[in-house]
Amino acid sequence: MVSAYCFPDEMTEAQKPLLGLPQPTDSASDNAAAQVIEQTLAKVSGHPANAKQNILLNRVVDAWRQHHGQGSPNPILILVAGYAGSGKTEFSRFLSDITGWAFIDKDSLTRPLVERLLIALGGDPHDRHTQLYLSEVRPLEYRCLMEAAFDNLNAGTSAVLSAPFVAQLTDTNWVSHLTTRCAARGVDVAVVWVAPTPNPCASTSNFAATPATRGSSRTGMRMPAPSTPRPARPQHT
Incomplete structure (x- = not known):
């Protein structure tokens, strides 16, 4: 488990150095660009990357190279999870801007259909808590999200998914199915948990990145435990 702090309010400012990155043409410019990316991620996370965090950092740098015609052809699936308003x-978007990976947001993809389906089933279009939504609608919502992700992955395009993933990452069957499916396609998986801190004067949120090794069907993804206690929150989807 890798833990760090994230400051969503600072992301726009943090991205400015990335606008002038040289294209990957030689080892010197590669190293210079990698250092800028590392410093930018460190500013966002509030901590310098350690050896384990470098797993994700190296993939981000590699994606930058691939975005300009170099780098590894193996795609990666990033699940960016967290409660509403956490900054996920x-x-x-920050990861997508750096890497060129496809960015897929659950609400943008499914909200209109979800609201119409809830109305058709006799429910409230804004319901995200009743058994009707949890049992009849939410599974279809996440199925659409994951199928959209695999459409990209099957075409060799990495994907960054933004959704709560609260129930999914604590469901061993769901995690096992996902890791097995990714392993069969040679896809790397990483989970980033974005969670607000209880102290509003402290950093806006923290995240933990949990990489799963390509080619392994182990159910290594799980809900990361935050470094500080979270206050009780209503259920999110």
Whole structure:
């Protein structure tokens, strides 16, 4: 488990150095660009990357190279999870901007259909808590999200998914199915948990990145335990 702190409000400012990155043409420019990316991620996370965090960092740098015609052809699936308002969407866009990976937000993809389906079933279009939504609608919502992700992965395009993933990452069957499916396609998997801290004066959120090794069907993904206690929150989807 890798833990760090994330400051979503600082992401726009942190991305400015990335606008002037040289294209990967030689080892010197590669190293210079990698250092800028590392410093930017360190600013966002609030901590310098350690050896384990470098697993994700190296993939981000590699994706930058691949985005310019170099780098590894193996795709990666990033699940950016967290409660509503935690900053997961902003962090997902941040990763997508650096890497060129496809960014897929659950609400943008499914909300209109979910609301119409809830109305058709006699429910409230804004319901995200009743048994009707949890048993009849939410599984279809996440199925659409994952199928959209695998459409990209099957085409060799890495994907960054933004969704709560609260129930999914604590469901061993769901995690096992996903890791097995990814392993069969040679896809790397990483989970980033974005969670607000209880102290509003402290950092806006923290995240933990949990990489799963390509080619392994182990159910290594799980809900990361935050470094500080979280206050009780209502259920999110």
